[in-house]
Amino acid sequence: MPARRLLTPILTALVLLLSVVAAQAQSIIRDAEIEQGLQALASPILRAAGLPTTTRIIVINDRSLNAFVADSRHIFIHSGLLMRMDSPAELQAVLAHEAAHIANGHLTRRPGNAAAAGSAARMGLLLALAAGAASGDGQLAAGVAIGTSSTAARQFLAHTRAEEASADQAGLRYMVQSGIDPAAMLDVLEIFRGQEVLSVGRQDPYLRTHPLTRDRLRAVQAYVAGRSGAAAGAEPSAEARYWFARITGKLSGFLQPPRTTLRQVGQTDQGEIATLRRAIAYHQSADASRAIAEVGRLLQMRPNDPFYQELQGQILFESRNYPQAVQAYARAVQLAPREALILAGYGRALLAADTASGNAQAREVLERAYARDPFDPRMLRDLALAYARSGQNGMASTVTAERYAILGRMEEAEIHANRASGLLPEGSSGWLRAQDVLRVAQAAQNRRNR
Numbered sequence: 225m226p227a228r229r230l231l232t233p234i235l236t237a238l239v240l241l242l243s244v245v246a247a248q249a250q251s252i253i254r255d256a257e258i259e260q261g262l263q264a265l266a267s268p269i270l271r272a273a274g275l276p277t278t279t280r281i282i283v284i285n286d287r288s289l290n291a292f293v294a295d296s297r298h299i300f301i302h303s304g305l306l307m308r309m310d311s312p313a314e315l316q317a318v319l320a321h322e323a324a325h326i327a328n329g330h331l332t333r334r335p336g337n338a339a340a341a342g343s344a345a346r347m348g349l350l351l352a353l354a355a356g357a358a359s360g361d362g363q364l365a366a367g368v369a370i371g372t373s374s375t376a377a378r379q380f381l382a383h384t385r386a387e388e389a390s391a392d393q394a395g396l397r398y399m400v401q402s403g404i405d406p407a408a409m410l411d412v413l414e415i416f417r418g419q420e421v422l423s424v425g426r427q428d429p430y431l432r433t434h435p436l437t438r439d440r441l442r443a444v445q446a447y448v449a450g451r452s453g454a455a456a457g458a459e460p461s462a463e464a465r466y467w468f469a470r471i472t473g474k475l476s477g478f479l480q481p482p483r484t485t486l487r488q489v490g491q492t493d494q495g496e497i498a499t500l501r502r503a504i505a506y507h508q509s510a511d512a513s514r515a516i517a518e519v520g521r522l523l524q525m526r527p528n529d530p531f532y533q534e535l536q537g538q539i540l541f542e543s544r545n546y547p548q549a550v551q552a553y554a555r556a557v558q559l560a561p562r563e564a565l566i567l568a569g570y571g572r573a574l575l576a577a578d579t580a581s582g583n584a585q586a587r588e589v590l591e592r593a594y595a596r597d598p599f600d601p602r603m604l605r606d607l608a609l610a611y612a613r614s615g616q617n618g619m620a621s622t623v624t625a626e627r628y629a630i631l632g633r634m635e636e637a638e639i640h641a642n643r644a645s646g647l648l649p650e651g652s653s654g655w656l657r658a659q660d661v662l663r664v665a666q667a668a669q670n671r672r673n674r
Contacts, residue, residue, distance in 0.1 A: 251285035253303060254600070256565040257531035258283060258474060261467035265312055266299070266319050268402035273323040273394070281319065285479070289415070293322050303475060308415060312460045312468035313399075313408035320395035321409070328390055389440055396447050405458045407448045413441055473497040477504030496525055503535065512543035530560035534569060541573050549573040550582070557589070564597035572606050575613075583613045594623075601627045618647030622654040625661040638665035 262281035270277050280298050284290075287304040294300070299322045309315045396406045460468070477485055477500065485505035489498040503518035516539060522532045537552035553570035560566050567589055574586035587610035593603050604627035611620035621644035628637035644658035 253283040253285050253475075254565060255474070256534060256560070256563045258471050259565075260531065261471040264467045265316055265464055265471075266323075268404070269316055269320045269323055269398050272398035272401040273320070273327040275323055275327060279323070279326070283475075291318050291322055293325050296326050299323065299326075303479060307472060307475060307479070309468075309472070310411075311408065312464040313404050314412050315468060316402070316404050316464070317395065317399060317406075317409035317412045320398045320404075321391050321412075323398060324391035324394035325387065328387070328394060385440075389443060392440060392444055393447070396444065400451065403458055404460070406451055410441075410444050410448050413444060417441065469497045470500070473501050474504065477501045478508070482506070482508040494521070496522065499525075500532075500535075503539070507539045507542070512539060512545075515539050528559055530556045530563065530566060533559060534566050537569055537573060541569070541576065546573060546577040550577055562596065564593045564600070564603075567593035567596070568600060568603040568606065571603070571610065575606055575609055583610060586610045587614055598626070599630055601630050604630070618644050619654045621647060622658045622661075625658055629661050629664055634665045634668040637661050641665065 259281070262283070263277070266279070266281050267277045270279050275296075278297075282298055282300050283306060284300055284302050286302040288302055289305040289308060291299070291301040291305055299319060301318060301322075305318065306315065309318075392409065396409055399406045399409065482505040485501050485508075489501050489505075491502075499518050499521050503515050503522065506512075506515035506518060516536065519532060519536045519539060523529070523536065526532055533552055533556035537549050537556060540546075540549035540552055550570070550573045553566070553573045556566045557563075557570050571586045571590035571593060574582040574589065587607070590603060590607040590610050593600070594607055597603070604623050608620045608623040608627070611617070611623060621640045625637045625640035625644060628634070628640060638661070641658040641661040645655060645662070648655040648658065
């Protein structure tokens with residue numbers, strides 16, 4: 225698909241969402257390993273729901289308990305809720321419920337959606353775009369303004385009691401069809417049961433968008449009690465247990481204090497997940513030698529795992545050992561050549577090494593990352609640098625304009641898009657992309673002036 229056709233509707237969606245949602249900074253957690261694990265856990269549920277397995281599961285770095293959908297292609301879950309889960313089945317119960325909202329068409333039928341300029345699909349487009357945002361240090365942090373706790377967003381995301389009941393029933397069916405114990409959904413609802421007596425301000429966002437009632441609880445209890453098939457009491461598969469442990473292990477390693485992690489795992493547990501958590505905790509403590517030693521043990525366990533190779537590259541890069549970081553990332557790319565986030569890390573390491581051949585290679589690698597995920601501002605920043613080092617200042621300005629547009633900084637986006645327009649041949653791909661940004665920036669200005 226030509227770049228112009230791809231970017232115009234998505235960048236336009238940026239303006240639409242920013243007009244609906246108050247700007248409240250939250251973090252999207254972008255990590256190839258976590259995303260792979262979530263897809264593995266979600267795939268059987270998505271198939272049972274008749275949804276494409278390419279439907280993405282996006283983690284928001286927020287300690288509160290919440291999960292929601294905003295379009296037909298993305299399910300969002302807060303890290304607080306994910307870390308509260310005790311089993312893969314509980315996480316899959318949350319995913320099944322949210323998948324049911326998509327499959328049952330609750331977003332498209334909601335009154336008032338038309339007033340939000342195409343609403344669900346368009347809002348979801350920006351959330352998809354926001355899910356590519358990555359700024360700051362490390363792989364896990366990504367600042368975006370999606371404001372899911374704002375009044376406007378809560379109204380948009382809120383479901384009726386009837387929708388919640390139907391999503392429960394459909395989600396339970398998906399779990400049974402996937403061989404997952406439906407009792408896990410009851411366990412999830414029990415997490416929220418005690419919050420109903422709290423004041424609205426103290427409740428987690430989930431209850432404000434997913435009303436919980438005694439009738440819902442009774443219906444789920446009745447469904448679970450009436451199941452006597454193979455799924456009832458079924459134990460999670462080995463694969464599900466593995467990916468759940470790996471996801472939560474990595475999240476806890478990055479999100480909780482290193483001392484807490486090291487105290488929890490100790491030194492005697494040489495299992496894979498404990499080793500992963502120690503590696504991250506040592507890295508978070510700026511103890512690069514111990515972190516690398518732990519990653520080395522992981523690679524002895526799984527020498528062809530691209531995500532452990534990537535973690536090694538990240539630790540080396542953030543320890544300023546750029547030549548070895550390049551080697552680690554290169555191996556990760558060999559193992560997972562289509563992973564945009566790994567490609568972006570490789571390009572970043574090549575730029576940091578700052579050699580003539582490395583800079584040229586970085587541009588090629590980052591262009592490959594762009595082709596697979598053009599909505600990662602950190603990658604766009606690096607790609608702009610790669611273009612500038614190769615003397616392609618017009619393309620550097622175009623990519624910088626796109627980065628600012630994705631971050632909602634329209635004035636800066638317009639400045640760089642105008643600069644690109646004067647440097648690039650009219651009608652070229654980069655020039656057309658710059659015009660897309662200018663149209664979006666103008667649309668944003670028009671909305672502000674209303």
